[in-house]
Amino acid sequence: MLYNKTIAFLGAGSMAEAMISGLVKSGEIPAEQIIATNRSNQERLTALESNYGIKGVKRENLQFDQIDIFILAMKPKDVDNALNDIKSHIKPNQLILSVLAGITTSYLEQNLHKGQQVVRVMPNTSSTIGESATAISPGHETADENVKLTKILLECIGEVYKIEEKDMDIFTGLAGSGPAYFYYLMEHMEQQGVLAGLNIETTRQIIAQTIVGAAKMIQKQDKTPTVLRENVTSPNGTTAAGLDALDENGGGIAISKAVEHAAKRSKEISEQIQESLLVGSLK
Ligand SMILES: NC(=O)C1=CN([C@@H]2O[C@H](COP(=O)(O)OP(=O)(O)OC[C@H]3O[C@@H](n4cnc5c(N)ncnc54)[C@H](OP(=O)(O)O)[C@@H]3O)[C@@H](O)[C@H]2O)C=CC1
Ligand SMILES: O=C(O)[C@@H]1CCC=N1
Incomplete structure (x- = not known):
């Protein structure tokens, strides 16, 4: 199911690297089908390429139509810019996973296309060695086959728990942090x-x-x-x-x-993003 999928990390920081490391080590997906991009740090992309054999691609060179799964991996405060940036390039049937603490599936759905396939995910840095405890909560319109695909993908980096989205804050407090x-x-x-x-x-x-x-x-x-x-x-x-x-x-x-x-902060981020207060609170 994973072998012919192309996965792009939008954000190439600590969490993206932990997941990339675990995915590549699992051998379930060829490294060259994993792409990482960021805003501007070319040195970082080059390091990920040489350490993991993945492709570091500048944002302007990203070929959106060739990507099956996008993983949002920027800080929560940067989510608005990122969603504005990708919306016109993606299609509703493309699967968007988000690892962002406190960012709800409703928020992602409101800011992407009607029917957009989204799954909120909370891994931890033990993904690096395939030992994450990862939660998933699908969006309202997400097809069962995409939930299954998400689970299969994330099982490459550890144990996966499908939880109700209302429990994401406490899961983040327990396992993400x-x-x-x-x-x-x-x-x-x-x-x-x-x-x-x-x-x-x-x-x-x-x-x-x-x-x-x-x-x-x-x-x-x-x-x-x-x-x-x-x-x-x-x-x-x-x-x-x-x-x-x-x-x-x-x-x-x-x-x-x-x-x-930690759980309270996750909830607070959800509230602040709705009220557009997050950018100021998380410089
Ligand atoms: N660290 C952890 O243990 C965990 C983190 N998370 C979540 O993961 C997310 C990332 O955290 P972390 O990896 O620690 O953060 P980092 O600060 O290490 O990385 C953030 C990355 O996002 C990139 N970025 C910012 N804006 C955009 C954009 N518009 N498009 C593409 N890339 C962008 C930055 O690129 P550039 O350098 O070019 O600015 C950078 O590569 C957070 O939302 C956090 O809640 C979830 C679970 C655990
Ligand atoms: O500290 C944070 O906000 C992120 C989310 C969970 C772990 N690190």
Whole structure:
């Protein structure tokens, strides 16, 4: 289904690169059928070409009629310019995927053609190695075969969850932004390892393996995080001391707030774009 498709990323930043890397590594789609374009950064396109074997194409040289799937991958504040730019070149039956946080399918539909095939997508940067947790929510007019095609494409970069669009904000707070919380946690754990005299590279690998192990326990065993946490925690032992410190310092609340605020920001972006306030708020 993917082999003869041509895919163009409009936006060639971090998220586009993560997806390109995962797609190329999957081997499910030939690299030369993946195109990336941006506003002006030619050096960036050249780097993507040489690193992944894809085609970096200047916007003015993009042949819209030869592209099956467009992936919008610019910042939300740039979406209006991008939609204005592409509208006159695309047809309603061309599939538009958008990875933009907070930009709704209704907004995309209002600003493209009647009947435009759109799917809102929320991947994360673990797409790079085929380990994303990606959500999809199709637009109101999107044909089932295009939803299926989207799912097949995104399964090349990890697990795919079809969700209702009202749940996209919380999904973004959990999984789109989620890797950053774990990196933040790792940064702080790493500092302590180094402070205690461990080598930084060794510390990093120890922490990474600890996180991988904990995540795989959830995936492979039918046990809740609460039960697994209790299994680690001996009465009056080391873990109890660590967890007490987390509680005393608001660790649990901080994690809840991180997810809540990220989801809230996603919702806020949706509201601001409708009121045309986004460009000012996200310079
Ligand atoms: N980073 C992440 O972890 C995730 C990001 N997202 C979403 O992905 C999107 C991109 O984020 P990210 O990659 O971090 O951003 P970056 O700033 O790294 O990249 C943005 C890219 O968009 C390009 N661009 C801007 N305007 C246009 C346009 N009109 N046409 C074509 N290209 C354009 C820029 O080109 P130039 O350099 O030439 O200006 C640049 O290549 C955001 O909407 C974000 O919400 C979603 C999930 C996770
Ligand atoms: O920070 C952001 O807005 C984007 C969306 C999800 C992850 N990064």
